[in-house]
Amino acid sequence: MNVPTDVLQILDRAHTDGPRLTLTGTLDRKLYLDTDKVLKAAGGKWSRKDRAHLFDGDAAEAIEQIILTGQVTSAKQQFGYFPTPAPIVQQLIDLADIQPGMRVLEPSAGRGAIALAAVRAGAVVDCVEIQPEHANAITAERERSITVLCADFLTTDPKPVYDRVVMNPPFARQADITHVKHAYEALKPGGRLVAVMSAGVTFRQTSAAVAFRSRMEALGGQLHPLPEGSFKESGTGVNTVIAVLPRPATA
Template sequence: MTNKKKILIETLHGSVAQLNELSSMTEGIDVYDAAGYVDTEFLMEALSCVNTFVNASNTVVQKISSLLAPDASTDEKKKQDEGKKWSVEEILKHCTLEDGVLKLPQVQFNKKSYAEAKKWIEEAGGSWQGGKIQGFTFPFNPERIFSILKEGKRCNLQQDYQFFETPTDVADWLVMLAGGIHEDDTVLEPSAGRGALIKAIHRACPSVTVECYELMPENREFLHTLSNVILLDEDFTKDSVGSYTKIIANPPFSGNQDIEHVRLMYERLEEGGTLAAITSQHWRFASTEKKCIDFRNWLKEVHGEVFEISAGEFKESGTSISTMAVVIKK
């Protein structure tokens, strides 16, 4: 073993020992300050350091693993670069839509060109299907999306519409937190997506009618096919008509939209009614944002309850952001 290798091993042993020592230092520590409030300064600083540790550890693992799998040979790299070096815009311009399936042009692209085109199509909701299909399928009518892609424009549905579908287990749990659904309930779903929460509501009470809003055109088209559903309009935040005994929602998170939606839901709630909404955890820990501070104070005034949602519950929907459920009875 060379001197350089010995130094590396000794350093790694020292790092492991320090991490073990840090682990023992967490015993007896909680996340609350002397006044009983969450010590956000400590929590955010600790999480930031842990994240840095993890990133550094991953880098070391990749570096050492690369010793076992050195870079591809020059010939292999040349092979990967073979094929047409079309831009994403060129590829999409020559795509076709056949019976709802997006087909790539019959050209042998190089690896990078294909990967970039595939990413754009997947952002727009497409999924590659091999076998007899050999194209990208969509869970909705893709004509509008296809026309946008053909123009060489990006169409990231999750970014544009904040569409992260609620998993079935979480949806059923949220309906339970709202106190269940009964035939005489008036029910609102303010950002319905493709109806994950509506389906959970109907699993609890098939006969109840659910009124809803939805921004994304493809989702609105799908919602029209569901029974006992009334699609009121596109944007819930631009309407103030109607009151409900149950409001169940998974609103968009970016820019504190989630807490804005919750406050608007409360205004549309009848006396004695209950709302249950999924939110991010950002408002809970933001110590300098007035909107978040005001929301925390307001939540106490209306006796709102907060329930944790396990990390990773929305992974299949395309996000790993931490979430929680807010429940308020008016």
């Protein structure tokens, strides 16, 4: 079940408290009925007594899945590790404009699909990956131009030494915004960050999303929409964009 953007915006503004979800603002009847239909399809039951939709589990988590994918599905998805499909890897590398000899960072590297492509473009790449089995898979490639740190990227202290940061971060609960902001600190002046992000960053009205869009505009950044189903082969229907953020040469 596809969910219209205006309904996604209503869900994004909704107040949640455990299993309770309360709609905010004034909705015309059609928009309310469309939103109610989506909530019921997702498992939310209207309670006249509570004046809220009640879910069996955490309402915020249920709504997050809808906002990320733009769909209501019966199977719950966990938005953690989803390998970057080869066509998107190439698009990331092209947008990054990686040149031979550049130093590149790939945070949350998974099994290194982006890192390996960056090496083929002539870069020297540092990876950070939290899951040991994935970090070991990158090491097993025995690629001399790649180093791997097994750690939670958000616990690292980025230094501005990289020409490029290319990444596909986790998305749940707007983690992509948090990871991109942290990774941006690793860019040297004149550098460029290129990241896959949830399409929610283009329309969500949370303080984090609004601030991110403002920051992108100030930096002259760009958002490139990806076609629906771009990550289908990786097991998720999440809607995505590619964000390109330059770091000013005088920074």
